[in-house]
Amino acid sequence: MTSTQPSTEAQLDRPELREGSTGEAVKELQNLLKKYELYTGAIDGIFGPATTKAVKAFQHRVFLKEDGIVADKTWRALYKGAPVDLPILKKGSKGDLVVTIQKILLTTKDYTGSADGDFGVRTETAVKAFQKRVGLPQDGVVGDRTWFEFSKIHH
Structure with missing residues (x-):
């Protein structure tokens, strides 16, 4: 049995838009941006x-490259109202996205370490504290639901 609902992981048949674009798809985009x-x-x-x-403000909110171009990932995030295609981060993860979540956790006062891009015990403890406060299971793992809650934080 196949679903007729479009998956947020499947590509949407929406045109790529950028400054200078015109038409109905731009009106749709403007309505979505107004909603947010x-x-x-x-x-x-x-x-x-x-x-x-x-x-660009929406792309920042959902952890996408802030280029002002509305391609597939931005369309999918606009329809979903949440980040899309982000990796699961957990103890042992490293990199720029870990820096991003550490900075958010510094903002929420759940984390007091440095934003060093190394997901260690202190970051895991901070993620659990954040998850507890927003009513998520406290597993210390940053998956879709935690990414969504992070996207609500001004960062």
Whole structure:
């Protein structure tokens, strides 16, 4: 039995949009950005500087490259209202995304270490504290639900 619901992991048949684009797809984009309170301009189907600014703000919120270009990942995140395609991070993980979550956990006061990109015991403890506060299972692992909660934090 196959689902008729589009998967957020499947590619959407939406055009790539960028500053200078026009048309119905841009109106759709502007309506989605308005829903997330990132765009306050007219729903005019013209992708101008205000739309670019709103797209970049949304991309920042969902941990995407902030290029102002609405390609597949940005469309999927807009429809889902959450980050897409992010890796699971846990003790032993390293890299820029670990720095990102450490900075968020510093903002929420769950973490007091340095944002060094090394997911160790202190980061795991901080993730568990954050998960407890937002009502998630406290496993210390950053998966889809924790990424979604992180996307709600001003970062």
